[in-house]
Amino acid sequence: MEEFVLIFRRDSITKETQPSPEEMQSSIKLWQDWLGGIAAQDKLARPLQRWDGEGRVVKQNNNVTNGPYVEIKEAIGGLMMIKVANYDEAVEIAKGCPILLWGGNVEIRMAVISEGH
Amino acid sequence: MEDNQLLPHLFRTEYRKIVSVLCYLFGINHIEIAEDIVSDTFLSATELWSIKGIPENPTAWLYTVAKNKTKNYLKRDALFEQKLSVEIKHSAPKAQETELDLSSKNIIDSQLAMIFTVCNPCISNESQVALALNLLCGFGIQEIADGFLTNKEVIYKRINRAKDKLKTEQIKIQQPSPNEIDNRLDTVLTTVYLLFSEGYYSTSQNTILRKDLCAEAMRLCYLLIENSGTNKPAVNALLALMCFHSSRFEARINEIGETILYEDQDESLWNKELINRGEQYLSLSSTGNKISKYHLEAGIAYWHTHKEDTIEKWENILQLYNSLLILEYSSIAALNRTFALAKTKGKAEAILEAEKLNLSDNHFYYSLLGNLYTGIDNEKALEHFQKAFKLANTTADKSIITKNIDKLKVER
Numbered sequence: 001m002e003e004f005v006l007i008f009r010r011d012s013i014t015k016e017t018q019p020s021p022e023e024m025q026s027s028i029k030l031w032q033d034w035l036g037g038i039a040a041q042d043k044l045a046r047p048l049q050r051w052d053g054e055g056r057v058v059k060q061n062n063n064v065t066n067g068p069y070v071e072i073k074e075a076i077g078g079l080m081m082i083k084v085a086n087y088d089e090a091v092e093i094a095k096g097c098p099i100l101l102w103g104g105n106v107e108i109r110m111a112v113i114s115e116g117h
Numbered sequence: 118m119e120d121n122q123l124l125p126h127l128f129r130t131e132y133r134k135i136v137s138v139l140c141y142l143f144g145i146n147h148i149e150i151a152e153d154i155v156s157d158t159f160l161s162a163t164e165l166w167s168i169k170g171i172p173e174n175p176t177a178w179l180y181t182v183a184k185n186k187t188k189n190y191l192k193r194d195a196l197f198e199q200k201l202s203v204e205i206k207h208s209a210p211k212a213q214e215t216e217l218d219l220s221s222k223n224i225i226d227s228q229l230a231m232i233f234t235v236c237n238p239c240i241s242n243e244s245q246v247a248l249a250l251n252l253l254c255g256f257g258i259q260e261i262a263d264g265f266l267t268n269k270e271v272i273y274k275r276i277n278r279a280k281d282k283l284k285t286e287q288i289k290i291q292q293p294s295p296n297e298i299d300n301r302l303d304t305v306l307t308t309v310y311l312l313f314s315e316g317y318y319s320t321s322q323n324t325i326l327r328k329d330l331c332a333e334a335m336r337l338c339y340l341l342i343e344n345s346g347t348n349k350p351a352v353n354a355l356l357a358l359m360c361f362h363s364s365r366f367e368a369r370i371n372e373i374g375e376t377i378l379y380e381d382q383d384e385s386l387w388n389k390e391l392i393n394r395g396e397q398y399l400s401l402s403s404t405g406n407k408i409s410k411y412h413l414e415a416g417i418a419y420w421h422t423h424k425e426d427t428i429e430k431w432e433n434i435l436q437l438y439n440s441l442l443i444l445e446y447s448s449i450a451a452l453n454r455t456f457a458l459a460k461t462k463g464k465a466e467a468i469l470e471a472e473k474l475n476l477s478d479n480h481f482y483y484s485l486l487g488n489l490y491t492g493i494d495n496e497k498a499l500e501h502f503q504k505a506f507k508l509a510n511t512t513a514d515k516s517i518i519t520k521n522i523d524k525l526k527v528e529r
Contacts, residue, residue, distance in 0.1 A: 033435070036439025036442055039439070039446060040450075040470070040474060041474060041475065044446070
């Protein structure tokens with residue numbers, strides 16, 4: 001088993017693509033069903049962690065902005081760690097992620113365990 | 118109460134109180150002396166009451182005799198005097214003569230201190246349960262052995278090893294500080310729930326003993342609720358959970374000790390009073406911002422007190438299982454979640470999810486698959502039930518699977 005991080009990104013600026021409150025409500029169930037399905041296979045590598053949506057970005061010359069959204073359309077909506085055999089299996093799991101329904105995407109990265117550790 | 122039932126009853130209710138108070142006073146190194154004094158007290162009661170009749174206030178009589186025996190013991194035993202008086206004087210410097218305080222406050226304090234002592238993580242969970250039954254619930258070694266389906270020697274050794282370990286580690290019998298309560302309440306609740314499960318899921322044929330185990334677990338949990346320092350949301354949630362489960366005690370076993378599955382239970386046998394109490398504790402548990410696994414399990418058990426199959430019921434149960442699994446994986450929760458999924462989204466979708474579970478050494482897994490395939494592909498259903506039968510260990514499990522197989526054969 002390897003550990004993979006799934007990073008959820010979504011356009012949170014363009015008004016037309018934002019979910020309605022009703023859609024937001026029903027998306028909670030979609031997320032819970034998807035996460036419950038992964039947990040039922042014992043494939044969560046770490047406890048789930050929610051992240052605040054606002055954020056700060058620090059740049060050169062101590063330039064601090066509130067969140068990355070001014071310049072890039074795609075913001076990180078969250079991330080989670082899973083334990084699966086390989087990229088193929090991670091991809092299969094990510095295909096069920098509800099963020100895809102809102103035009104978002106899931107980036108998958110495998111944890112690299114360095115030699116000697 | 119009949120005269121011949123009085124003493125066993127008092128033994129059950131008072132033995133543990135006096136032992137706790139004595140242990141609280143004497144400290145971990147002298148548990149056996151505490152047990153001897155209390156056993157001796159009950160022996161005196163047995164002898165004297167049969168000759169002179171039962172005193173007007175039997176409990177007060179026991180307390181007075183226990184107090185006197187303690188006093189005498191302290192006076193008489195020189196070695197004890199040297200070893201113990203120092204410790205007692207240290208912990209109670211003002212007392213001229215050690216008086217055993219059997220006030221209800223000190224009894225509650227002592228029992229709380231003892232719960233935290235017995236549930237110390239330096240001893241294994243199974244030892245904690247055995248020791249809790251022995252010291253906190255007044256169960257004899259034979260009863261504990263019957264409950265665990267093992268023999269006296271095993272339990273005797275287990276309890277003595279646990280006591281020795283607590284002594285070597287010099288565990289203090291004291292009131293847990295708020296900090297300790299935060300850090301260790303989880304362990305205590307785990308032990309209480311294990312104790313309950315031991316009674317609830319035991320394959321022992323002794324129904325009275327099983328009920329006693331459940332009742333004792335609930336009593337210990339209630340003790341934690343009575344104490345303001347430990348009256349936390351998770352404790353209320355655990356008591357709610359145990360109330361809901363035990364409300365089905367009469368309905369889930371038939372006259373010959375066989376388990377009756379939830380779906381086949383006669384709901385008129387469900388205990389309404391326990392269901393109501395469970396609802397009260399569940400509502401008391403919904404404070405604070407932390408959701409424990411007991412909250413989720415109590416929620417699931419609450420929905421099971423509604424016999425009727427509704428989408429609302431199973432959708433709630435599914436979401437609670439989702440949250441429970443996200444919080445902490447267990448194979449049984451994974452299987453039950455898939456069952457709830459079948460109830461909300463249909464068997465076909467549940468089969469897809471079930472086949473991802475990878476629990477191929479678990480007979481419940483094959484029973485679930487057998488159940489899901491029933492009506493969709495009965496040949497496959499039969500295969501799964503047969504695999505389940507091969508993997509099942511107990512006669513109770515095997516007989517349930519056989520019933521399922523027979524049902525399938527009738528339908529074919």
